[in-house]
Amino acid sequence: MWIADQWKDYEVIDTSDGEKLERWGDYMLVRPDPQVIWNTAKKHRGWKKPNAHYHRSNKGGGEWEFFDLPDIWQVHYKTLTFRLQPFQFKHTGLFPEQAVNWDWVCGRIQKANRPVKVLNLFAYTGGATLAAASAGAAVTHVDASKGMVGWAKENAAVSGLTEAPIRWLVDDCVKFVERE
Incomplete structure (x- = not known):
């Protein structure tokens, strides 16, 4: 299996209960992930104070809840720079x-x-x-x-x-x- 471990501006910090806590540059986001089927203690402080949290709806889709996140920010991968912004379906503009x-x-x-x-x-x-x-x-x-x-x-x-x-x-x- 190949692992995307060369990132300096992105990491999955923790996962639990159908969600993942991620760091995108200086910002922490909580987003749903259907492959996270385990329930473990959410000990990292980011779970309680993320910069944004995407909440899934029972009817499909969902919506972002913002706490302290700019409309647009950037992350870097090696020599590349990407502009990010949260939008529909939990996306940020980058995989x-x-x-x-x-x-x-x-x-x-x-x-x-x-x-x-x-x-x-x-x-x-x-x-x-x-x-x-x-x-x-x-x-x-x-x-x-x-x-x-x-x-x-x-x-x-x-x-x-x-x-x-x-x-x-x-x-x-x-x-x-x-x-x-």
């Missing part, structure tokens, strides 16, 4: 567990000894796109959400990758692949 995949992609690109092109479908806010671009690949970033592509562009900017060869596309990924 930190994917960092092991970013590292794998970067390693493959760096060892290729040739120009590499990467197609990133369902590309969300650009974690894999930025990792591949930072390793020297030309990337086509495709997501159906204009907002997510805009967010990915912001992440590229704060990561110093505005001039990287990234083609940004708002498109249905399946239709794009069929067409291209």
